[in-house]
């Protein structure tokens with residue numbers, strides 16, 4: 001449905017030349033939620049802005065429903081843009097307009113009638129759950145509410161595609177989840193395709209079914225969510241997936257010793273990279289090796305048949321037994337680090 | 343001291359000053375607002391980026407801004423005569439006042455528009471808005487509080503300019519002050535003129551602040 005074909009973009013500033021996008025290609029099917037993840041400065045915003053030609057690529061094509069957007073006249077392009085909604089990290093609501101009037105803006109641009117506008121806007125405010133805020137100004141809304149208004153505005157022209165430029169990056173984790181759920185809901189109920197960019201793996205895991213990783217202007221990996229997540233060899237994916245550190249609870253960290261001592265047991269951080277199931281790992285330690293342990297914390301996710309995440313194990317067998325467990329980890333390529341002894 | 347003719351003289355002067363200030367302010371905006379908008383839109387990175395237009399317009403504005411107002415009045419006399427048929431009086435003063443304030447207003451408008459977050463323009467573009475729609479629906483409404491502040495500054499400047507015009511026959515409080523103060527020193531009239539001018543400036547500032555605040559939802 002949407003094909004990004006070999007686009008490149010170079011920024012020139014005085015004497016500096018910077019290639020922000022380098023031969024990027026990506027196909028997006030109708031109904032997909034595609035996530036592009038990358039570090040700051042990787043070219044994510046430049047890429048997503050290229051899709052509706054807010055940024056004109058130097059080379060390559062954006063083909064939307066068979067049309068090459070770059071070949072359109074400015075009025076034809078404006079028409080196409082109306083069918084592509086966009087939301088932003090900083091919401092970009094007009095401070096001079098109420099919630100109602102912000103959502104009405106796209107309809108006003110189309111010279112819609114008053115009755116039509118009022119009907120549509122109220123409908124949209126219901127979709128995003130803000131009927132009671134219609135007459136408020138954006139400054140009195142929370143970040144999550146602002147983003148809901150922005151989503152309603154983006155939906156006003158009945159788009160088939162929604163572009164999200166770091167839509168949740170300015171929000172707290174709980175609000176982020178609710179916005180992501182709203183997006184997922186919109187995708188399922190209205191059948192709107194979503195292309196989002198983010199620097200957070202959690203966002204990708206929460207709603208995307210296709211993923212691409214962008215690094216230094218190039219798409220280095222793309223595929224389904226599971227394919228990409230299990231590509232553990234890729235250094236970039238690794239950095240994104242397992243960047244979270246596990247916190248050692250204070251009750252343990254206060255007595256944690258760096259060196260082994262009699263009566264102290266090793267505290268091991270174990271990384272699950274999809275090569276062993278969480279339950280399997282625990283049963284190996286407990287049933288096969290018969291090592292008692294305490295599971296201090298576990299942050300594990302299941303994607304298909306694989307587990308990903310980190311856990312903190314306090315092994316409580318004899319030194320020889322504990323050593324066996326570590327050896328088992330190493331033999332099976334399960335990353336582990338001894339955090340100390342307690 | 344405060345006889346009837348003095349009072350009516352001062353009232354007439356005040357009325358003329360208010361008239362000159364607001365009418366020329368209106369015409370000044372009529373000229374300066376579009377110029378300011380074009381100055382903004384043709385800037386680098388803006389919707390109608392155009393280096394040569396921006397440069398020429400900018401030079402023109404700067405040239406007019408560099409002419410001292412008193413010189414501008416004199417220089418414009420032939421043009422003023424052609425426009426209003428005379429070069430003295432309140433209506434004649436409107437011509438140099440409007441033309442003198444327009445480039446000043448243009449710069450202020452440009453600055454107001456620069457304060458509008460670029461993301462808003464971008465959002466409107468993403469919604470398929472053209473330059474005129476962006477200006478009407480986004481730039482001007484978002485800049486309104488700042489534009490109102492700048493209008494107060496302009497009107498206050500015009501109070502001063504109109505008084506300057508009074509010295510060369512424009513009428514208003516300037517002329518009253520000049521005639522009764524400079525020609526035959528009358529401390530009472532002089533001081534009253536001063537107080538009236540100060541009060542007018544304070545009033546404009548006060549109303550401008552109130553209005554700007556009313557429209558500011560940021």
Ligand SMILES: Nc1ncnc2c1ncn2[C@@H]1O[C@H](COP(=O)(O)OP(=O)(O)OP(=O)(O)O)[C@@H](O)[C@H]1O
Nearest residue numbers: 011013018020039040041042043044045046047199
């Ligand atoms: N208009 C511009 N002029 C010059 N350089 C630019 C311009 N826009 C972006 N760049 C550069 O291109 C690179 C990619 O920018 P981009 O905004 O796409 O990154 P990003 O992945 O969205 O980063 P972030 O996560 O910080 O938003 C950056 O190094 C940036 O400095």
Ligand SMILES: [Mg+2]
Nearest residue numbers: 044045046166
């Ligand atoms: Mg960005």
